[in-house]
Amino acid sequence: MFGHSDLPLNRDASARFLPWIIGFMTYLCIIAVAAALTVDRVAERWHRASPGNLTVELPFTAELETEKRAEQLDAAMELITGTPGVTGATVLEDAQIAALLEPWLGPDAGQLDVPLPTMIAVTRRTDSAIDLAGLRAKLQQIVPTAQVDDHGDWVADALGFLRSLQALAAALSGLALAAAALTVIFVTRTGLATHRGVIEVVHLIGAPDQYIARQFQAQAMKHGMLGGIVGLAFGAATVLGIGRVIAYSVDAANPGLSFDFLLLPWQWVVLGLLPLVVALLAMFTARRTVMRSLARMP
Amino acid sequence: MILFDGVAVQYSAGPPILRDVTFTLAPGSFHFLVGRSGAGKSSMLKVMYLGLPPTRGTVSLFGRDVASLNRAEMPALRRRIGVVFQDFRLIEHLSTFDNVALPLRIAGVREADIKKHVTELLSWVGLKDHLDALPATLSGGQQQRVSIARAVIARPSLLLADEPTGNVDDVIGLRLMYLFEELNRLGTTVVIATHNDTLVSRFSHRQLRIEDGSIRVFDPRPMTAFPSTPASTTGTAAATSGTPARRPGAA
Numbered sequence: 410m411f412g413h414s415d416l417p418l419n420r421d422a423s424a425r426f427l428p429w430i431i432g433f434m435t436y437l438c439i440i441a442v443a444a445a446l447t448v449d450r451v452a453e454r455w456h457r458a459s460p461g462n463l464t465v466e467l468p469f470t471a472e473l474e475t476e477k478r479a480e481q482l483d484a485a486m487e488l489i490t491g492t493p494g495v496t497g498a499t500v501l502e503d504a505q506i507a508a509l510l511e512p513w514l515g516p517d518a519g520q521l522d523v524p525l526p527t528m529i530a531v532t533r534r535t536d537s538a539i540d541l542a543g544l545r546a547k548l549q550q551i552v553p554t555a556q557v558d559d560h561g562d563w564v565a566d567a568l569g570f571l572r573s574l575q576a577l578a579a580a581l582s583g584l585a586l587a588a589a590a591l592t593v594i595f596v597t598r599t600g601l602a603t604h605r606g607v608i609e610v611v612h613l614i615g616a617p618d619q620y621i622a623r624q625f626q627a628q629a630m631k632h633g634m635l636g637g638i639v640g641l642a643f644g645a646a647t648v649l650g651i652g653r654v655i656a657y658s659v660d661a662a663n664p665g666l667s668f669d670f671l672l673l674p675w676q677w678v679v680l681g682l683l684p685l686v687v688a689l690l691a692m693f694t695a696r697r698t699v700m701r702s703l704a705r706m707p
Numbered sequence: 708m709i710l711f712d713g714v715a716v717q718y719s720a721g722p723p724i725l726r727d728v729t730f731t732l733a734p735g736s737f738h739f740l741v742g743r744s745g746a747g748k749s750s751m752l753k754v755m756y757l758g759l760p761p762t763r764g765t766v767s768l769f770g771r772d773v774a775s776l777n778r779a780e781m782p783a784l785r786r787r788i789g790v791v792f793q794d795f796r797l798i799e800h801l802s803t804f805d806n807v808a809l810p811l812r813i814a815g816v817r818e819a820d821i822k823k824h825v826t827e828l829l830s831w832v833g834l835k836d837h838l839d840a841l842p843a844t845l846s847g848g849q850q851q852r853v854s855i856a857r858a859v860i861a862r863p864s865l866l867l868a869d870e871p872t873g874n875v876d877d878v879i880g881l882r883l884m885y886l887f888e889e890l891n892r893l894g895t896t897v898v899i900a901t902h903n904d905t906l907v908s909r910f911s912h913r914q915l916r917i918e919d920g921s922i923r924v925f926d927p928r929p930m931t932a933f934p935s936t937p938a939s940t941t942g943t944a945a946a947t948s949g950t951p952a953r954r955p956g957a958a
Contacts, residue, residue, distance in 0.1 A: 415809060417800040610796045613758055614857075615786030616813045617779070704778065 434589035435640025445578035469524035633691030637684025714764035742917035789863035
């Protein structure tokens with residue numbers, strides 16, 4: 410593929426910069442794709458962790474006696490468990506509520522002399538919908554200040570945000586590849602102009618356009634692979650570094666909180682294939698540019 | 708083999724170089740293309756090797772009207788034509804060997820065969836010690852021989868040579884002429900543009916004479932030697948045809 414060449418393409422000044430430019434574009438592409446893959450993992454994890462559960466909150470009312478509050482809780486539990494689509498409901502212990510509040514109130518959240526609301530974790534069937542408005546209205550007849558929090562709405566919003574981040578990363582990858590392709594077009598056209606005399610001779614000797622195009626595409630493929638591998642090396646180092654820095658920062662801020670930003674093996678394979686994609690893009694771009702340009706020559 | 712019918716060549720707004728040129732070259736013929744400098748010899752060769760479309764008229768090569776050829780059909784036709792350019796047009800970054808090997812590589816010949824044929828031919832033209840030399844390191848005569856070797860290496864059906872002996876001494880010049888005659892004997896149609904009268908008179912092949920943009924065909928050989936061939940015609944429309952007879956004792 411990279412054998413004999415009748416055109417001294419590797420001596421062109423413009424071509425000498427091509428591997429570096431392609432390397433830089435590949436680097437940007439690797440970062441963007443890695444970001445998209447990481448976001449994908451996070452989104453998947455959130456999606457799995459929140460299969461549409463609900464939380465019912467019954468605020469603490471100091472005026473009510475303990476017995477009255479227990480009656481309200483029993484009535485609420487009866488209503489919730491009897492609602493179509495609900496598969497179970499559990500009243501959270503104070504320790505569990507304190508753990509949920511810990512990020513905001515600190516490790517001593519459970520020791521604070523603060524009245525905690527009653528929280529009910531509700532699980533529901535995934536194949537049918539719950540009449541949330543009806544449930545909320547009936548609950549408020551039992552406890553006027555009762556709140557129903559649908560995790561699905563929050564997760565949907567969060568997933569929407571993550572998907573837009575992915576779209577942004579995909580757009581950046583596309584831009585980087587487009588920039589690489591434009592550079593290849595520029596270098597190829599410059600090469601065609603520089604070697605016009607040789608190309609004319611080779612044509613007159615009987616070379617078809619494909620013969621000349623093969624030499625340009627082989628050169629572009631070689632530069633694409635070279636630049637792609639350099640871009641991959643730097644990109645992989647950056648992705649690994651960023652992953653570790655984020656993991657360290659999160660761990661320092663929230664000890665024990667697992668927040669894995671490292672890519673999975675198959676995601677590394679995807680990144681590893683990017684230099685090949687870039688090289689193929691460079692090759693086909695060069696070929697198309699040469700064939701179109703030669704078609705305009707006499 | 709070659710048919711020109713009412714061909715005219717004119718560069719932009721300049722005067723016409725060729726006017727209403729009509730002739731036929733039979734397969735296997737050998738012609739000198741003669742005329743003073745600037746008469747249009749190179750332009751006529753350019754039209755023949757498909758390097759310049761005629762301004763007017765019909766050019767037919769190997770039975771194909773070149774105006775009807777599409778771009779994809781041109782390379783195959785060009786591979787049947789060997790061209791010795793006046794300015795050699797060697798590829799500067801390629802060695803002598805690679806320059807001569809170029810037509811074979813384009814034709815897809817195996818490297819082992821390329822090495823054998825190219826080495827043999829370069830030995831024949833006296834350049835076996837310069838296989839790896841770049842054109843810039845060769846003398847004008849050596850470059851000319853490389854150019855000739857490149858033109859003949861693929862055994863073309865038609866050989867067009869523009870002043871092929873202009874930069875070589877008489878001995879080498881004769882050797883090259885014998886090479887052309889040998890190719891001609893093997894069936895190649897040869898057209899050599901030259902203003903070397905000594906060369907033309909020494910090899911009594913038919914002549915296409917360009918004068919004032921028109922062609923006259925002149926045959927220096929005795930009529931009896933070519934019973935089926937018109938000896939010469941005059942005016943702007945001339946023709947030669949038939950298989951040429953051999954010059955007695957030709958090498």
